[in-house]
Amino acid sequence: VTPITTEKPRPASTRRPGRRRRFSVTTPSWLFAAPALLVYALVVLYPAISGVFYAFTDWSGIGEDMSFVGLANFRTLLGDEQAMGSIGNTLLLTLAIVAVQNGIGLLLALGVHAKLKSRALLRVIFFAPVVVSPVMVAFLWKYIYNPDPSAGLNGLLGLDVNWLGDPSVALWSVAGMVVWQYAGYSMVIFLAGLEGVPKELHEAAMIDGAGTVQRFRYVTWPLLAPALTINMMLSTIGGLKLFDQIFATTNGGPGYATETLSTVLYKQAFVFGKFGYSTAIALVLALFVAAVSLVQVYYLRNREVTA
């Protein structure tokens, strides 16, 4: 977008070392971040890390009765049919959300990046669901997913689907609701990426005779890699720890059809009163999310290129 991008590559030898000699780039940025980091450490890191201790106990959440049980909670987890089943649901849900949300997000971004008159308005409309609380969205979708053939989505599409009540459909209904809410979020990140693709590359490609599809395939797509990395990572993390939307719509049901690791660990803690076991599940979930994200970032970063 900026017409002066051609001036960017400057002779590196003269300016960069000079800048570094005067002050280090990293020190002040850490200082600026310090107050926020301190609050984060106190409010998030400290409780999270101190919570790890409970994963090795049988604490009930109330009272002082507690004993150290070593790895017993983790062994229980391995033999817990319900928790293991929920891992499958969690992965399916995450896969669906990552693929569809980013696909739709990319299409929306390409759409509103085009020179449309109403594109500013459309951007706002597509992004609007993101700012609504997930629980509100879930309650709204409970109406949209009314099983009555004449109401809600069924009425609109002329279908007769038991959206949240049929165990083989419910998981995908939840995914659809999440995608509806967050596709706009992916769109905004892709849009930022699209804005960063230099015009002259497109112009050069056009002069070389590349069509729309080829320009997307060989110019836009490689340069969107950083946006894709961040979108994939955010939607994966969001999918793996999805809780609010499920809790407010199906609460894990019908039966166990939409039970995810997050709903299982919630129930273990607050419904069954097994805080120790619940913390163990939470710890496994946290490590799993961290591992998946790291692997993802490592692979996706490798395919990133710069303009």
Add this chain to the structure above:
Amino acid sequence: VAAAATACSTRPDTAATTGGQGATTELKFVGVADQKAPMDSLLAAYQQAKPSVRINASFAPTDQVQTSVRTQLGAGNAPDLHVVYPGSGSAMSMTQIGQAGLLADLSAQPWTQTIPAGFKPAFQLDGKTYIYSAGSSVIGAVYNKKAFEKAGVEAPPATWTEFLAVCDKLKKAGVTPIALGAQTPWVTQLITYALVPSTVYAKDPTFDDKQLAGQATFAGSGWRQAMEMYLELQKRGFFNDKPNGTTFEQQISMVATGKAAMAIQVSAVLPDFRKAASSPDDLSMFPVPGADDAASVWIPAGVVVGLGASAKGKNVEEAKAFIDFLGKQENINAWAKAIAAIPLTQDASSAIDPAVESFLPFTKDRAVPFMDQRWPNAEVQPVHFAVVQELLAGKATIDEALKKMDEAYQK
């Protein structure tokens, strides 16, 4: 303690009549949404009776209140008074919190002496009373009188065969016989709860004790018959379409508007049905007959959700004094009336809601507490919810369902 408590209360005392004793003790109460109606009027009465104590009450739905109060209990900053569930089958139950030493002992209060013997397990742990509750509610069929009239049903059924015949008649008249909102988890259990007293406890009133001793199981008892009857209702098309996709709120509106003729529900939510109906007199209740011999029909009658005083609070004595006030007969009556419950103890001024009158002949010796109130842990109930949804969806067999419940019971 008193000084600290007064220092905390920053609000000016608006009750001008207190004169010299300007000091106000502020108590905090966290309750479940069902308790709002009775508590609002009783709190106003208490303010009159004892102006030096102000009670700050807040209410939330079951799931949220269980989460937040349990967290507060765990963190050691529980409210002075809070919701407690009778018996032992939930994470906020009298037994589970009482065992952790977090509930104040109420045994010295006069009303505890008159708790009916059959209800003692719901109120007491090791002979000490830890929970106040105003009475009991029953599970039965909430029905729309107009829908029954329209289909030509004259009297509520007294046996299972009659019950099926009534459903058939309603169905032929174009009315959904039974509205079922099984997407709302707790609604799933009510039909089994309505039937099990007849299929299990009428045959063996000591079933709970045997099950606790490991001598009886769900799979090897009348629970199987109750599940079969549940599914028979579905097979015959007596439920609304897609019960697993229907919520409690939709269930209420179906019966209130006459689109469906009845709902198997707990009497405590009767006020919700009445609010939704064009006239509250359209609705009444009858016991669900779970047997073909009218004499062996039993009903579920459970102690309604109550409250306890935090043993670790700063104002334990003031909190207990409020519960003592609630224990007076007139206040038991007032609370029971607000939620259409049968008062814990009765005197001449006790009013019984006409809708639950048909249950009274049963309450003496043909009633059993809600099943979960004697279950040993909080896991059996959610498993029951889940397996009923699976059965309704055709994703499980009765054998598998009962096996899962037995496994959860033995945890």
